[in-house]
Amino acid sequence: MTVTRSAIVGCGSYLPKRVLTNKELALTVDTDDDWIVSRTGIQKRHIAAEGECTSDLALAATREALAAAQMDADEIDLIVLATATPDQTFPSTATAVQAGLGITHGAAFDVQAVCSGFVFALAVADNFIKTGQSKCAAVIGAETFSRILDWEDRNTCVLFGDGAGAVIVKAIEGEGTSDDQGILSTHLHSDGRHQKLLYVDGGPSSTQSTGFLRMEGKEVFRHAVTNLSAVVREALEANDLSTDDLDWLIPHQANKRILDGTARKLGLSPEKVIVTVDQHANTSAASVPLALTQGVKDGRIKLGNLVLMEAMGGGFTWGACVARM
DSSP, rough: OOOOEEEEEEEEEEEOSEEEEHHHTTHHHHHHHHHHHHHOOOEEEEEOTTOOOOOHHHHHHHHEEEEHHHHHHHGOOEEEESSSSSSSSSHHHHHHHHHTTOSSSSSEEOOOOOGGGGHHHHHHHHHHHTTTSSEEEEEEEEGHHHHHHTTTTTHHTBBOOEEEEEEEEEEEOOOTTTTEEEEEEEEEEEEEGGGGGESSOBBTTTTSSSOEEOOHHHHHHHHHHHHHHHHHHHHHHHHOOOOGGOOOEEOOOOOOHHHHHHHOOOOOTTGOOOOOOOHHOGGGGHHHHHHHHHHHTTTTSOOTEEEEEEEEEEEEEEEEEEEEO
């Protein structure tokens, strides 16, 4: 039986030129390089320039993804952009990207699931393609988290950075087995009881201000390792796969200790985990596509590889996607 699958045919990324190292941070906040590296694995992060918006980052990443896919922008009929730091309250940042690409057809909208946003956006695009409502989608994760950080709070400001990653997802026909190219399945979860463990203390409806990111780090860590390992197992079991079948795990780059703890709980070799948190810090919805693109660019992720992407974010939200490249 022939089935329609969503194949990832191109990846792209963009990181702002400004690099902020741990040593530079230590000049303005009570921290040091050893403290940050030992607790998070982060060495540096990229910071958007003044006037550089989330849509600018997203547009650059999408253009690179289109070039990698050897496609023109007018072939895109859907743009799903994951972000918690939109350019404006409305319209959506996705429509700014649509305009920047010169596209006047199809649909463009944002998805807000914080750090899980890219996985959620990929699931949305996959379902549009499987139902025949889209033939080719740009799925983007883009953030300027530096704009919502309290730079006097060393427990949060050291953790985050800015960036964008994008993939081009195209409808292809397959046999319906795990050997087919394309997205095999997506798995999404939310639990709103834990909103106050990771949130921003502002918003247009509540305070009419942007606010700052607030986090209960130890509790977030505990939930992250449990939820992420559970959703990875769920995704593997849904496809009758095991961790041995995976070529690469592409996790949300929140914290090196979370990455290591999840891998240990799954019994997965660290050599199979794509890690970029040391170079990019936590870029929220951008972290998974940034890591995916890095793995493709440096030749680790190859055509035919089986990859599993997973993430957890504020809300809580968490999810996973299994795909054959």
